[in-house]
Amino acid sequence: MDRQSSLETLVDVLASVLRANDWHEVNLVLCHPWDDAVELVSRAIASAAYVRPDLTLIPTTVNCNDKPCPPVRFLANTSFHGRTGHVSVHNATLVHTEHQYRVWSLLRDSRGEPTWVTMGTWRHGKLELEEGAWQSHLQRKSPSDGAGGSRMKLRVVTLVEHPFVFTREVDEDGSCPAGQLCLDPGTNDSAVLDALFEELGAENGSVPREYKKCCYGYCIDLLEKLAEDLPFDFELYIVGDGKYGAWKNGRWTGLVGDLLSGTAHMAVTSFSINSARSKVIDFTSPFFSTSLGILVRTKDTASPIGAFMWPLHWTMWVGIFVALHMTALFLTLYEWKSPYGMTPHGRNRMKIFSYSSALNLCYAILFGRTVSSKTPKCCTGRFLMNLWAIFCLLVLSSYTANLAAVMVGEKTFEELSGIHDPKLHHPSQGFRFGTVWESSAEEYIKKSFPEMHEYMRRYNVPTTPAGVTMLKTEPPKLNAFIMDKSLLDYEVSIDSDCKLLTVGKPFAIEGYGIGLPQNSPLTSNISEFISRYKSAGFMDLLHDKWYKMVPCGKRVFAVTETLQMGIYHFSGLFVLLCIGLCGSLLTSLGEHVFYRLILPRIKRKKKFNYWLHTSQKIHRALNMGTEEQKNQKLSLEKRCNIQQSQVLAAEQPWNNLRKEARRVHFQLDQAPEREGPVWLCANGRALQPGDREATLLVPPAEQKHVCDGGGEQGGFRPELPLRESQLQGSDAGLFSGAASKQKLSLPRAKGE
Incomplete structure (x- = not known):
């Protein structure tokens, strides 16, 4: 490729403001300096085209002795990170590139497999090694040269927070078969901690037994993995004041204070990364993502008197009542209008299907009674009766399916939509909520909602388990508890009574990181290993190990006891039965009043045939005279005598013969x-x-x-x-x- 064609190609590229990567698309093989040079010119032209489009026109003739034209200032103000490093222009003519490299070392991990570890960086013409990362001559010795290599020793501070850090008592011999031995001296004094760890490391050293604890959990497993891969040794202790850290009385407390004072080199726990802490200490990349949540407790309310009506809405009860009476009305009309119905106008029947008969039939079908009731004779009435039976079957099936769940008792809880819920911003009398002292949740609420923080300060607690305990007391001392959702989810999963639950939308998304002093050389290395653990699935294994368990810790016996319903669940039915008994007395009194007072007055006026539609008994009482009543009585007596004679005849020897013998006798002897x-x-x-x-x-x-x-x-x-x-x-x-x-x-x- 000659110089002329190269110049024409360069002009075409610069005119179209292409980036360096576009050169490879036209098969131009350029080295990195050429790429950065073209990138520099293209960026300058693009900047000039944005400000003054007329300056982007390239002249046809160029003289090197001409004075610099105005577009040069756009070239001087251009800087970017290219393939050769950071590219910038000094004094409008000098192009300076800053080379930066990362130094790696090939080491072996805990399994003996080779792995690359960052040891330092080359920047500004200098080599910067990370402290403790470069192996000393003792560490580079082979195992045959020494019994064990001298490894970097770090002092790690932690805070007990389930499931990230648990503690339990040590064995009788002071050892921890499972977990890591840690100290809980209750102080953050560096001199005291130095003395205790020195005694702990000595062969004949004696540390008070009450100071020794066994630490285990999510973060302890992560710490052990990092210690194997970096590698380093560590001394573990629990923070003295039990706090995460906040700016208070002119100094930082908790974990942050121990890192700033040099008492600890690393803080490993559920340590939330926020802006205030990031200004004074360094955090690794987050190993766990979470947010803030609200924890409430459900309350089992006693079933009221009308609990048996809860499975169906009141509109459904009204609908059933109206549908029953409408069905009874149409059954009566169909039966009376049909030529085959139980009506005197159809066939000469002794029984009449009245509206009361239809009501009795509909109620019997609805409640499944097996009492004797009149049934319609016409086809239309029977079809409607079957439709009513199907309706009752579906309604009763739905009712009985929901009855057991409703009668056990209603679970109520504080319905909070989130941190912006009016109950939190304008709490009512007696509504109490809080969080953990000097935690990231308190810092967030203090910064975002000062008035809410001022109200909840009196209800804050020292630890998360303390807040959960106040939420579960009878009566509860807290109505809501705000904390990291990862911690609240664990408390919900281990609740044996299944009365805790998180409500509302999550807010304040954050992550947990490992805290280190500012400019610590371990920050980048640990962050890199955490990224590897995430890619390899190690963090998912830790999550499954410490979070996947039986929801709520449900027990079979507890569930069985909960489903048992006592007499208080059906108190409403007993009250309804008592009301029915009292109502029946009133009904009986009404019948006597009607028979003694109202019926004689109606008789004195005239006969009312339309009473047959309502009640056959009332119709007969109104339209039947004395002689008819006597004849009816005599007919009844005659039927009784005939039945008695039939019983006596059945006792004769002839009637006691077998049926076959009687048949043979009749066939042989013809009766004269x-x-x-x-x-x-x-x-x-x-x-x-x-x-x-x-x-x-x-x-x-x-x-x-x-x-x-x-x-x-x-x-x-x-x-x-x-x-x-x-x-x-x-x-x-x-x-x-x-x-x-x-x-x-x-x-x-x-x-x-």
């Missing part, structure tokens, strides 16, 4: 035509139709009163026997003349 005796009256009067039946019903001792004119000498005289057919069709048999005028009187059965 029955003949009956003929009775003639003394006066020779012919037997009238109907007198024969009356005569047969009268005992022989009293037959003289039937045909005689009242005298005892008269009587029946038997004649030659006639066939029964002759008796039925003729006037055989004569009675006395007085018998035709005398009214037939039948004797009553015994006991009537």
Whole structure:
């Protein structure tokens, strides 16, 4: 490629303001300085085109002796990070590039596999090594050269916060089979800590047993992993004041204070990264992402009297009541308008299907009663009755499905939408909420919502478990507790009663990082390893190990006991039954009042046929006279006598025979035509139709009163026997003349 073609290509590229990467698309192989030079010119032209578009026109002839043109100032003000480092222009003509390199060292990790570790950087023409990262001559010795290498020793401070850091008592011999041995002296004095750790490291050293603890948890596992990979040794202790750290009384407290004073080289716990702490200490890249949340407690409220009605809304109850009465009304109308219904206008039926009968039927279907009730006879009424049965089946199924869950008791809790909820900004009388002293949650609320912080200061607690305990006391001392959501989620998961839950939207997104003093050489190395752990899935394993557990710690027996319902759950039903008993007494009193007072007045006016639609009993009481009532009573007595005679006949030997024997007897012997005796009256009067039946019903001792004119000498005289057919069709048999005028009187059965 000649110089002329190269110049033309360069002009075309600069005219189109291309970046250096575009050169490779036209197959121009350039080294890094060429790329940065073109990038510098293109950026300058782009800046000039933005300010003064007329200056971007390139002249056709150029003289090196000409004075610098105005566009040169755009070149002098251009700087960027190129392939050769930081590129800048000094004095409008000198292009300066700053080279920066990162120094790596190949080391072996805890598994013996080689890995690259950052040891330092080359910048501003100088080599900057990270303290403690470069191996000394003792560390570079092979295992055969010494029993063990001398490793960097760090003092690490932590704070107990579940599930990131747990503590338990040491064994009898003062060791920790699981976890790391840590000290809890209750002070942050560097001299005291130095003396305690010196005694702990000595062979014959004695440290008070109450100071020794076994620390374990999410952060302890992460610390052990970092100590293996970097590598380093560490001394672990618990912060003396139990606080994360805040600016108070002119100094920093808690973890931040120990890092600033040099008491600790590293702080490992659920240490939130915020702007205030980042100004005085360094944080690694976050190893855990979280936010702030609100923890509340559910309360089991006692079931009120009307709890049995809760499964259905009041509108549903009203709908069922209206639907029942409307269905009963249409059943009555269909039955009365049908030619086949239970109405006197259809067939001559003894029973009438009234509105009360329809109500009784609808209530029986709804509540599943098995009592005797009238059913409609017409097809339309039966179809409507089946539809009503389907409706009742679905309603009752839904009711019973929700009854058990509702009757156990309602769980209520403080419904908070988040940090902006009016209950937090304008708390009512007796509403209490708080957080942990000198935590990131308090710092956030103090900075964002000063009035809210002023109100909740009196309810703040020293630790997260203390706040949860105040939330679960009876009566509760806190209504809501604000803290890191990761800590609250763990408290919810280990709650044996399952009464804790987080509400509202998360707010104040933050992360947990490892705290280090400012400009610590370990910051970048630890951040790099944390990034590797995230990519390799090690952080996910830690999360599953310490967070995945049985939700709420549910127990089988606890759930069984909760589902048992006592008498207080059904107190409303008992009250309803008592009200029904009292109402039945009033109904009975009303019936007597209606029968004694109202019914006689209605009778004196006229007959009301329309009462048949409402009640058949009231209709009969209004439209039936005294004679009809007597005839009805006699008919009832006659039916009773016939039933009694049938019972006596059933006791005869012939009736006790087997059915086959009776059938054979009837087939062999043809029964002759029955003949009956003929009775003639003394006066020779012919037997009238109907007198024969009356005569047969009268005992022989009293037959003289039937045909005689009242005298005892008269009587029946038997004649030659006639066939029964002759008796039925003729006037055989004569009675006395007085018998035709005398009214037939039948004797009553015994006991009537």
